[in-house]
Amino acid sequence: MCTYQTTKIEIEGSAKGPSGWFGVSNALVYVDHAVHAQFTHTVNIDFINPSQGPGARVAVELTEEAARALAAAITEALAAAPAGLASRNQ
């Protein structure tokens, strides 16, 4: 099945793609077919900057378990650091 569903959020930060570092403006998260990972469906995350064109994209395709572990790791890392250390208002 194709879900077609996409969660799109605004983000701030940078990502490194084939052409080097670029500022990212959005992330897309969707559970749908994988392009490369050898699973029929994966949790796909795109870090993108549409103002720099379609190639300004860093993509990952993760299993559901890996995606949940990543989400937990992000929460854990943030909890272990002083509050606000990585905030946009640091």
Place this chain on the structure above:
Amino acid sequence: MSDAIRAETVTMTGHGGDEVEAYLARPLDGGPRGSVVVIHHMPGYDAATKEMVRRFAVHGYAALCPNLYTREAPGASPDDAAAFVRANGGVPDERVVGDVEGAANYLKALEGANGKVGVIGHCSGGRHTFLAACSLQVDAAVDCYGAFIVEEPPPGIPPSMQPILHLAPQLSCPLLGLFGADDKYPGPEQVALLAAELDKAGKTHEFHSYEGAGHAFFAVDRPAYRPEAAVDGWAKIFDFFGRHLSN
């Protein structure tokens, strides 16, 4: 029939007079021959789709696949283009119809064309195939597991993916439908509803659902590939086009 073909990227005129990149493959013998418009799936104008275009040429058809993402992502890799278009809500139905019409016109103008045109698509291309066959005069259409023809989409789906079952009375040609019995989009109940609507409208259709197969069972490079279903499906496609696109 020779199996020699020529395959290349061309520029065709699509919806609104736009120049659209497209992948063309055609036999080198003289014809006359039928033509096939291949509508790529949501992951884009990719290597797997181009392989299908060449396959039709090897079997004696001129085939053309317009890059539906040309406008938003010219020159981008297929996966980047697909992600870019996804982020922007997909492509409008009206534009897809215009691009398919442009592709059909391009094919009909080729030397050796017999004037008959079929349309085929997988996944979102299956829905687009039904859309095109209900919006344009074509001679045969093959919908491979196209979703959201029948069902209301769940929240979060691009506005371009609205149900189009109401178009069934306008279907201009025989329709071959190939589905996986384990698929959820479209599930067996949606396939049955589509068949019933076509019956009601008196439209010729042949539907086959393969047990043990789900969505994307034709995709040879993906875990969803089901060789038994795919091999039989290809045979049904060539039999169907042979009956409806021949001279």
